Amino acid sequence: METVSVELPSALLKAANLEGSNLSLEAARLLALELYREDKxxxxxxxxxxxxxxxxxxxxxxxxxxxxxxxxxxxxxxxxRSADLNKA
Numbered sequence: 001m002e003t004v005s006v007e008l009p010s011a012l013l014k015a016a017n018l019e020g021s022n023l024s025l026e027a028a029r030l031l032a033l034e035l036y037r038e039d040k041x042x043x044x045x046x047x048x049x050x051x052x053x054x055x056x057x058x059x060x061x062x063x064x065x066x067x068x069x070x071x072x073x074x075x076x077x078x079x080x081r082s083a084d085l086n087k088a
Contacts, residue, residue: 001051025050029060037066 006027018026032046041049047057058068071079 025052029057030064032057033061033064033066036061043068 008027013023016030018030028050029052032041032050032052035041035049036043036046043058043061044054047054050057052060061068
């Protein structure tokens with residue numbers, strides 16, 4: 001995968017608590033998370049873009065207050081009805 005270099009103010013990294021050794025990975029995860037939060041990419045694509053296993057990215061999303069699974073009320077109702085039919 002092609003990569004690019006980005007310069008960021010050190011104060012921004014400190015404010016984001018991103019002073020660790022894996023700065024690029026953490027920054028990529030946060031950017032992918034924001035794109036997912038804004039519905040610009042899917043959860044799977046977000047995990048793929050930041051090279052993080054899907055389950056791990058779901059945990060990362062939840063830790064940052066972003067629900068990893070999103071259902072509309074209609075979709076949730078359809079799932080419930082489907083589950084009720086399977087019980088019968």
